[in-house]
Amino acid sequence: MSDLKAYLREQQRMIAAALQRFLPRSSVRPSTIHRAMRHPVFAGGKRLRPILCLTAAEACGGDSEHALAPACAVELIHTYSLVHDDLPCMDDDNLRRGKPTTHVLFGENVAVLAGDALLTEAFAIIAQTPERKRYRTRDYVTELASTSDSRRLIGGQIMDLEGEGKALTRAQLVRIHEAKTAALLTSSLRLGGMSANASASRLQSLTDFGKSLGLAFQVIDDILDVTQSTEKLGKTAGKDATVEKATYPAILGLEKSRQEAQRLTRKALTALHPLGRRAARLHQIAHYLLDRDY
Amino acid sequence: MSDLKAYLREQQRMIAAALQRFLPRSSVRPSTIHRAMRHPVFAGGKRLRPILCLTAAEACGGDSEHALAPACAVELIHTYSLVHDDLPCMDDDNLRRGKPTTHVLFGENVAVLAGDALLTEAFAIIAQTPERKRYRTRDYVTELASTSDSRRLIGGQIMDLEGEGKALTRAQLVRIHEAKTAALLTSSLRLGGMSANASASRLQSLTDFGKSLGLAFQVIDDILDVTQSTEKLGKTAGKDATVEKATYPAILGLEKSRQEAQRLTRKALTALHPLGRRAARLHQIAHYLLDRDY
Numbered sequence: 001m002s003d004l005k006a007y008l009r010e011q012q013r014m015i016a017a018a019l020q021r022f023l024p025r026s027s028v029r030p031s032t033i034h035r036a037m038r039h040p041v042f043a044g045g046k047r048l049r050p051i052l053c054l055t056a057a058e059a060c061g062g063d064s065e066h067a068l069a070p071a072c073a074v075e076l077i078h079t080y081s082l083v084h085d086d087l088p089c090m091d092d093d094n095l096r097r098g099k100p101t102t103h104v105l106f107g108e109n110v111a112v113l114a115g116d117a118l119l120t121e122a123f124a125i126i127a128q129t130p131e132r133k134r135y136r137t138r139d140y141v142t143e144l145a146s147t148s149d150s151r152r153l154i155g156g157q158i159m160d161l162e163g164e165g166k167a168l169t170r171a172q173l174v175r176i177h178e179a180k181t182a183a184l185l186t187s188s189l190r191l192g193g194m195s196a197n198a199s200a201s202r203l204q205s206l207t208d209f210g211k212s213l214g215l216a217f218q219v220i221d222d223i224l225d226v227t228q229s230t231e232k233l234g235k236t237a238g239k240d241a242t243v244e245k246a247t248y249p250a251i252l253g254l255e256k257s258r259q260e261a262q263r264l265t266r267k268a269l270t271a272l273h274p275l276g277r278r279a280a281r282l283h284q285i286a287h288y289l290l291d292r293d294y
Numbered sequence: 295m296s297d298l299k300a301y302l303r304e305q306q307r308m309i310a311a312a313l314q315r316f317l318p319r320s321s322v323r324p325s326t327i328h329r330a331m332r333h334p335v336f337a338g339g340k341r342l343r344p345i346l347c348l349t350a351a352e353a354c355g356g357d358s359e360h361a362l363a364p365a366c367a368v369e370l371i372h373t374y375s376l377v378h379d380d381l382p383c384m385d386d387d388n389l390r391r392g393k394p395t396t397h398v399l400f401g402e403n404v405a406v407l408a409g410d411a412l413l414t415e416a417f418a419i420i421a422q423t424p425e426r427k428r429y430r431t432r433d434y435v436t437e438l439a440s441t442s443d444s445r446r447l448i449g450g451q452i453m454d455l456e457g458e459g460k461a462l463t464r465a466q467l468v469r470i471h472e473a474k475t476a477a478l479l480t481s482s483l484r485l486g487g488m489s490a491n492a493s494a495s496r497l498q499s500l501t502d503f504g505k506s507l508g509l510a511f512q513v514i515d516d517i518l519d520v521t522q523s524t525e526k527l528g529k530t531a532g533k534d535a536t537v538e539k540a541t542y543p544a545i546l547g548l549e550k551s552r553q554e555a556q557r558l559t560r561k562a563l564t565a566l567h568p569l570g571r572r573a574a575r576l577h578q579i580a581h582y583l584l585d586r587d588y
Contacts, residue, residue: 024444030452033444084410089383089402108383112406113451116378116413117444123417124439127432137431138421145418150318150327150411157407158324 004284008051011064015050016042018068019075022125036106036114037121040079043099048217049074049184051285053192056206059279062196066130070140070191073126077148078184080118083111085157119148132197140191147187156180160245168246174215176246181221182214189282201274208271213286216264220292222247223257265290298578302345305358309344310336312362313369316419330400330408331415334373337393342511343368343478345579347486350500353573356490360424364434364485367420371442372478374412377405379451413442426491434485441481450474454539462540468509470540475515476508483576495568502565507580510558514586516541517551559584 019041026035050071057067086093086101087108094104103111122144129140147153156179163176189206198206226249248257268286272279313335320329344365351361380387380395381402388398397405416438423434441447450473457470483500492500520543542551562580566573 028445030444030449030456032456033449033452037444080410084406087403087406089406109381109455110452112378112381112383113448116374116409117448119410119413120439120443120448123435124443127435127439137435141417141421141431141435145414145421149414149418150324150331151322154407154411154414155324155327158327158404161403162324162326 004281004288007281008285008288011051011054012047014054014064014068015047015071015075018072022069022072023121032106032110033113033117036102036110037117039099039105040083040096040102040114041076041118044097045075045079047075048289049078049188052185052210052282053188053195055281055285056189056192057196059206059275059282060193060196060198060202061278062192062198067192067195069125069129070144070195071188073122073129073144074184074188074191076118076122076125077144077153080115080122081148081153081157083115083118087111090157090161122148126191129191129195132194134197134199135194139194143187143191143194147183152179152183156183163246166246168251170251173246173248173251177215177218178211181218182211185214185217186210205271205274209268209282209286212264212268212271213289216261216268216286217289219248219257219261219264220290222249223254223261224292226254261290298575298582301575302579302582305345305348306341308348308358308362309341309365309369312366316363316366317415326400326404327407327411330396330404331411333393333399334377334390334396334408335370335412338391339369339373341369342583343372343482346479346504346576347482347489349575349579350483350486351490353500353569353576354487354490354492354496355572356486356492361486361489363419363423364438364489365482367416367423367438368478368482368485370412370416370419371438371447374409374416375442375447375451377409377412381405384451384455416442420485423485423489426488428491428493429488433488437481437485437488441477446473446477450477457540460540462545464545467540467542467545471509471512472505475512476505479508479511480504499565499568503562503576503580506558506562506565507583510555510562510580511583513542513551513555513558514584516543517548517555518586520548555584 023038023041024034026038028034053071053074054064054067057064082096083102085091086096087103094101101111102114106114123141126140126144127137129137131137149155156176159176160180163172186207189210190203193203193206225247248260252260265286269283272282275282317332317335318328320332322328347365347368348358348361351358376390377396379385380390381397388395395405396408400408417435420434420438421431423431425431443449450470453466453470454474457466480501483504484497487497487500519541542554546554559580563577566576569576
């Protein structure tokens with residue numbers, strides 16, 4: 001485990017360095033927008049999605065260096081969606097990762113534009129991924145766009161908004177989580193695999209792993225929102241109940257939600273079997289995510 | 295001129311049909327987001343940017359059919375930027391092209407997400423542009439991303455916001471207009487040329503044409519905001535003065551602004567010379583834009 005922690009720290013360091021290179025410096029004019037873009041990117045995120053991207057590339061025998069562009073691209077997509085999600089007209093959240101959100105520091109108008117700019121930058125960066133025999137720039141861009149579009153990431157946010165205050169079925173909740181969380185985690189893994197020229201069957205293993213891991217991850221997030229303090233979460237706790245958001249604990253209860261998280265993790269780990277010993281790190285990461293104190 | 299009008303109508307028809315194909319139908323779930331995306335796209339825009347894209351492809355000896363993907367992509371970039379620009383926390387405009395703006399019809403939160411989704415869709419679509427000997431998917435995506443990013447389109451919006459209520463110099467105003475308007479018009483032309491495998495020197499002619507045309511276009515927009523009614527404009531007239539926005543008429547006066555528009559048009563037309571007779575349509579379009587009643 002200490003070995004895993006050192007590995008994660010090293011990945012985080014590589015990703016932060018690459019993001020520093022890819023993003024315009026704060027001094028570039030107009031400097032307001034560049035400071036506003038950099039604030040949420042360097043506000044202490046876990047870098048889960050880019051780490052999955054780099055680790056998937058390694059699991060497919062690739063060089064993580066070649067996966068840095070897609071890794072940064074998925075991190076920027078994730079970051080932009082948080083910036084817009086936190087806006088007063090959306091979830092209206094002032095705190096994220098223990099820091100003031102972008103609109104609190106820069107104003108709503110700049111936060112809208114900073115989110116737009118991060119989204120745009122994600123596509124500028126994904127286009128720099130080295131092409132492989134099996135995968136071309138078009139494949140990378142299409143993967144990133146389709147996982148972020150009005151059916152997946154944005155679709156999930158809409159379903160989430162429309163579900164507030166309503167009694168959703170478990171199937172509806174799964175659909176929201178697949179679109180809002182699991183899709184981008186899955187594409188992070190897939191893009192890493194693609195940068196390593198992974199075969200179709202390996203890409204399928206990563207896809208199956210990502211879907212189950214993504215759902216498990218979201219179930220645990222829902223549980224933590226109920227059981228933990230704002231201080232420990234680094235974001236406003238108990239928020240879901242306040243806005244009557246449908247969550248696993250609300251629908252299944254806490255104990256069954258924990259069982260569901262464990263079932264999904266087992267399913268995720270089973271999906272890794274075909275990748276063999278090279279997938280050891282992905283295994284470890286899945287365990288690490290699920291050993292959060294939920 | 296009646297010949298030009300028929301040409302423009304035919305281009306508009308082709309573009310509308312392509313946008314219908316590229317965008318998810320309203321019935322696709324979650325349908326709210328797809329209705330909200332389609333509203334501003336089909337609310338009666340002039341399709342100036344996509345028409346320039348198709349016409350530039352023809353001027354470089356290409357088939358406008360192959361330029362439909364970039365044409366739709368630039369139109370979606372333009373549309374998303376209007377949706378976000380009209381938000382209450384931005385320009386707070388209720389009327390656009392004579393119709394209620396997206397947030398008026400769908401709420402602020404959905405309008406934010408619809409803008410995000412149109413931006414994302416633009417990149418999904420640009421990646422479908424056929425590759426040419428000189429231009430690859432990476433070139434198309436990079437062109438679209440860099441013209442829309444925090445230095446150009448979004449940078450221009452930030453400079454615009456930051457300039458409100460301040461006395462700007464003419465040089466500062468030109469910088470805003472280049473970033474906010476001329477860059478995307480120029481890239482529309484360039485992407486059309488690229489889809490036709492244009493040589494570097496032809497692409498340069500299109501670039502020079504676009505820069506001057508874009509500035510001329512913005513000067514005229516500024517003039518019309520002062521001289522025309524809300525009804526005729528299809529958007530709130532006199533808005534610039536209300537928010538103390540720096541404009542050409544405010545800095546130079548009306549008469550000098552008109553002279554400047556004419557000087558820029560002559561410069562634009564001169565840039566077309568190297569393209570020869572094939573650029574006749576671009577010529578006509580430039581004249582048509584500048585013969586607006588300003």
